[in-house]
Amino acid sequence: MAWRLFLRGLRRATLALPLAVLLHPGNGHAQGISALDNPETDSGWQVDPRGMRHFTGLSCPDNLGRMSRVKILSSQLDRIAGCVYLSPEGIAAVIRSHPKGAGTQAQASFAERFSQAGFTLVDGEGPAASGVTFRIGGAREGMRSETLWRFDGAQMDYTLWMAYTLPLQGALVGPILQAFIEEAASQK
Missing domain, CATH: 1.20.5 (Single alpha-helices involved in coiled-coils or other helix-helix interfaces)
Structure with missing residues (x-):
């Protein structure tokens, strides 16, 4: 025994x-298990009761509407910080904060890069109409699209990039966009 x-x-x-x-x-x-274990990507991030907060004020909750945060992003020349989100349906989104006044240039750069890469600029319908939308390719389920929206905050500008398939995921885009707009408006 x-x-x-x-x-x-x-x-x-x-x-x-x-x-x-x-x-x-x-x-x-x-x-490690913590999202803060990677010094290359965590610069300025700290744990917040709702998720993660960058020292500049960008808050990235763990969950936002149907989306779940899967990654935090470090600062770059024209971007302060950002977060990557995914939905259960496969919609991907990246929210980025920019210095005040730089959001317009970020959106123009997005449009220029995608046009130069040969993607087709489309007139978006519904929520996509307020952003810059490109057709990235066709899928069996529909048209794969990527849209970049820009919104102004009190202290920073924000861009939201989203990849989705129309018409399959079209009804989900509006509520997801609205959740990000409300979150950006609540930033301090």
Whole structure:
């Protein structure tokens, strides 16, 4: 009986030891659980009761409408910070904050880059009409589209990029856009 207990404990230790070595903070291959464990992408981010908050004020809740935050983004030359969201239906969205007044240029750059890449600019309908929309390709289910919206905040400008398929996901775009507009309006 004691021998069996010893072997059972030995098996558990054998499984636990490699895991402990892998997750040890001193190990260069360790991956932590926290979203703040990656210094390349977490610059200026801190945990917030609703999700994550950048020191500049951008708040990225864990969940926003149908969307779930899956990644935080660091600052770049024309962008302060951002977050990537996904919906259960496969809609992807990226919210970005920009210095005040830079949102218009970010939207113009988006339009120029996509036009130069050969994508077709389309007249959006419904919520897409208030953004810059490109047809990215066709799918069996419909037209794959990407839209970039710009909105002004009190302290920053915001852009929202979204990828979706029309008409399959068309009814979801408006409520998702509205959730991001309301979140941007609540930023301090």
